Structure formats: structure tokens, C-alpha cells
Amino acid sequence: MGPERMGDIATIDSEQWRQTVIRGALVWGVAVSDAQxxxxGRHALELLHWNRTTNLTAITDPLAVAVKHYVDAVAVVPWIHRGARILDAGSGGGFPGIPLNILRPDLSVTLVDSVRKKVSFLKYAIRTLNLNGITAVHGRLEDLGPSPPYRGSYDLVVCRAFSSLEDFAGRTLPFLSPGGSLLAMKGPQSDPDQENENHKDDGPIVLGGTSFSVRRHRYRLPFLDAQRSLVRLTPVSGA
Ligand SMILES: C[S@@+](CC[C@H](N)C(=O)[O-])C[C@H]1O[C@@H](n2cnc3c(N)ncnc32)[C@H](O)[C@@H]1O
Known part of the structure; x- marks a missing residue:
């Protein structure tokens, strides 16, 4: 049976579901083991279970969960250097931070969300899945970023489906260590910037008074052919 015919939630974490994640990740050149x-799959089952009472995801179809959550999260792996300290800003049900932690034990990952029930889920998932090198923090980015231990402590701040580039940069810049970058993962609905002619694919932009070099990478999700993009913003020092 092909990935297009996975209808029932019970098929999550089946052999077929896992093969969809594994084959999808290979499209990005990333190897996902069956154990990973x-x-x-266990995270996905917990996510959908908690989703009955806590708003964690609008995506519940097994194929869409495999591709739009896990394969999509894996798309950032090639952009992350070894040993990076990562903040997942507005992590929700754990995307992209939990798949990143599962695939890359060299990373140190902090998940932040402003909704307490979502952070309760993240803490539960970390404990239940026995994940290491990852922690979940409740709070608003704009409150946490200016103070220790968060200020200047991350090599990469990543967000998915968060907000405009300007808003993301404004809330998360204080978290970055010198030489660090921001990385926004965007879908068509969450990308007002995509329509903004002032936001070129590559080159410098100014957001909230800070100059950034920009690199945008557009891609299409396998199996579903949905459009996505990654936008990396690196503050230009001395600008
Ligand atoms: C659209 S959801 C995206 C969730 C997840 N990144 C994903 O892609 O599935 C945005 C998340 O950001 C959180 N959020 C919104 N504003 C925030 C803030 N100022 N500080 C921390 N989290 C925030 C929301 O609670 C929500 O979980």
C-alpha cells in the first residue's frame, strides 16, 4: 500500500508510517533509522492523544502527520552544524525541536512555548520517550530572551509557522550568541513575507533596525507536494 492510502489513525507508528518518514527524509539526504x-511514531501517538484535550495540531491524518510534521522538521537538519545549541521558538507539540533531538544527539535543544498546557505535553513527551539533551520551558520569548540563562546562549533559533520574519527576529534576536542565526520554517499560509517584494530570496534586509543577511530555500514536501520554505537570517556584525 502506498503512502497515499493511510487513512486510519491506528496506522501511525506502523511499518508503513515509519517508511514514509524514512523515505521522505531521504529526499533531503537525511538518514532516519527505524529506531528513530x-x-x-510514539511522539505522534502521544501528540494525537493529548490533542483531544489540548490544541496541539490541526493535522491528524496519518500521512499528513508523517510528512507535514516529521519529514518537514527533518528538512532543517542539513542547515544545523554539529553540537549546535538550538532554541525552538513557539514549539507547540514539539516541531521541529523533538524530531531534531531524536535525529541529532549532538544538539542541545530548548523548546519554548507561551501556553502552559503545551509545555506540559512537551515535558511529558520528553520524559515518556526518554529523550536526552532537550528541555521544555514555559514562557513568552520576549520575556525570556533578555535575561540569563537565555540571553546570548543559542547558535540557532528555529521556528516553524510562528509569525512574520520581522516579529520572529524582534522576539528572538536576544537569544543568539555571536555568529548565530535565526531560521524560520514557513508554509504558504504562514508566510506573509513570501509576498513581500522587499524580502528578497538572498541578500541583506533590515528588520526592526537590525541588518541581516538572508538565505531563502524553497522546497516541496514529498508525497503531498506542498510548498514550504526555510529562511535563514544572520545578523550582519558591525552594520
Ligand atoms: C502555529 S503554532 C506552531 C507550533 C509548532 N512550531 C509547529 O510548527 O507545529 C505557534 C506556537 O507559538 C506559540 N507562541 C505564540 N506566541 C508566543 C510567544 N510570544 N512566546 C512563546 N511562544 C509563543 C503558540 O502557543 C503556538 O504553540
């Missing part, structure tokens, strides 16, 4: 895909 199993942990993602």
Missing part, C-alpha cells in the same frame, strides 16, 4: 522513526 519508532520514537517519532
Amino acid at each position: 522513526a519508532r520514537i517519532m
Whole structure:
């Protein structure tokens, strides 16, 4: 049976579901082991279970969960250097931070969300899946960023479906260590910037008074052919 015929939620974490994640990740050149895909499957089951009472995801179809959550999260792996300290800004149900932690034990990952029930889920998932090198923090980015231990402590701040580039940069710049970057993962609905002629694919832009070099990478999700983009913003020092 092909990935297009996975209808029932019970098929999450089945062999077929895991193969969808594994084959999808290979499109980005990222190897996901069966053991790693199993942990993602357990996360997905917990996510949908908690989703009955806590608003964690609008996506519940098994194929869409595999591709739009896990394969999409894996798309950032090639952009992350070894040993990076990562903040997942507005992590929700754990995307992209939990799949990143499952795939890359060299990373140190902090998940932040302003909704307490979502952070309760994240803490529960970290504990239940026995994940290491990852922590979940409740709070608003704009409150946490200016103070220790968060200020200047991250090599990469990543967000998915968060807000405009200007808003993201404004809330998360204080978290960055010198030489660090911001990385926004965007879908068509969450990308007002995509329509903004002032935001070129590559080159410098100014957001909230700070100059950034920009690199945008557009891609299409396998199996579903949905459009996505990654935008990396690196503050230009001395600008
Ligand atoms: C659209 S959801 C995206 C969730 C997840 N990143 C994903 O892609 O599935 C945005 C998340 O950001 C959180 N959020 C919104 N404003 C925030 C803020 N100022 N500080 C921390 N989290 C925030 C929301 O609670 C929500 O979980």
C-alpha cells in the first residue's frame, strides 16, 4: 500500500508510517533509522492523544502527520552544524525541536512555548520517550530572551509557522550568541513575507533596525507536494 492510502489513525507508528518518514527524509539526504522513526511514531501517538484535550495540531491524518510534521522538521537538519545549541521558538507539540533531538544527539535543544498546557505535553513527551539533551520551558520569548540563562546562549533559533520574519527576529534576536542565526520554517499560509517584494530570496534586509543577511530555500514536501520554505537570517556584525 502506498503512502497515499493511510487513512486510519491506528496506522501511525506502523511499518508503513515509519517508511514514509524514512523515505521522505531521504529526499533531503537525511538518514532516519527505524529506531528513530519508532520514537517519532510514539511522539505522534502521544501528540494525537493529548490533542483531544489540548490544541496541539490541526493535522491528524496519518500521512499528513508523517510528512507535514516529521519529514518537514527533518528538512532543517542539513542547515544545523554539529553540537549546535538550538532554541525552538513557539514549539507547540514539539516541531521541529523533538524530531531534531531524536535525529541529532549532538544538539542541545530548548523548546519554548507561551501556553502552559503545551509545555506540559512537551515535558511529558520528553520524559515518556526518554529523550536526552532537550528541555521544555514555559514562557513568552520576549520575556525570556533578555535575561540569563537565555540571553546570548543559542547558535540557532528555529521556528516553524510562528509569525512574520520581522516579529520572529524582534522576539528572538536576544537569544543568539555571536555568529548565530535565526531560521524560520514557513508554509504558504504562514508566510506573509513570501509576498513581500522587499524580502528578497538572498541578500541583506533590515528588520526592526537590525541588518541581516538572508538565505531563502524553497522546497516541496514529498508525497503531498506542498510548498514550504526555510529562511535563514544572520545578523550582519558591525552594520
Ligand atoms: C502555529 S503554532 C506552531 C507550533 C509548532 N512550531 C509547529 O510548527 O507545529 C505557534 C506556537 O507559538 C506559540 N507562541 C505564540 N506566541 C508566543 C510567544 N510570544 N512566546 C512563546 N511562544 C509563543 C503558540 O502557543 C503556538 O504553540
